[in-house]
Amino acid sequence: MKVVHYTEVPLEPVNAEGAEGAQIRWLIAQKDGAPNFALRLFELAPGGHTPHHTHDWEHEAWVVSGTGKLVTDRGEFKFAEGDAMYVDPNMMHSFHNTGDDVLKFLCIIPHEKPVVKRTLNPFADGKANDC
């Protein structure tokens, strides 16, 4: 288990080609024993953005602070603090800081490419409210 303030987690450059002014903190990852997915915090400088690319895994995201836009092959979508975002596998996408402050958002990814799911967690279907 782990409880950590995000500022205690190293802020590292995003090395991917096409990224500008983008940094990342791996808040919870495989190194912590997390078996299925990784929780990361992105910090984008004003004007900064992630690469415009696609891959076969999804993103689930949460905007902590700042304002930006999600550019996809289905259009552009503005976002701000308190927004949740879902990006499908194989969708072209990039996150852009359109404000004057640092944009901070969480982005969760699976550890592996999607596999056929058999036994579903009954508490994950949006009907049963457990925790």
Add this chain to the structure above:
Amino acid sequence: MKVVHYTEVPLEPVNAEGAEGAQIRWLIAQKDGAPNFALRLFELAPGGHTPHHTHDWEHEAWVVSGTGKLVTDRGEFKFAEGDAMYVDPNMMHSFHNTGDDVLKFLCIIPHEKPVVKRTLNPFADGKANDC
């Protein structure tokens, strides 16, 4: 894909036995096509808490606002805005609001019980910084 402010997502009661003053918003779930995990926002009233229980899936969490404590079989851990939390599978745990305001935190769970992982996403190991 989806971009939604959390206030636009229904706030539902947490029905699990042992929960007190706990509500939930399913921000991203299977109904949205998410293939692997669900992103939920919990809202706990002052004094409220989730059930003290255990299960064989993990939690990854992020504190949006408020203050609380995570009670586990390894002890109690205070948390506040900007903290990330990881709870291992099969660990007794509950989240408690210890402040005067509503406690809001994200909690991410897998759709299914852990399976043996074979092909790992190279961008999820905390070493390669992509997005």
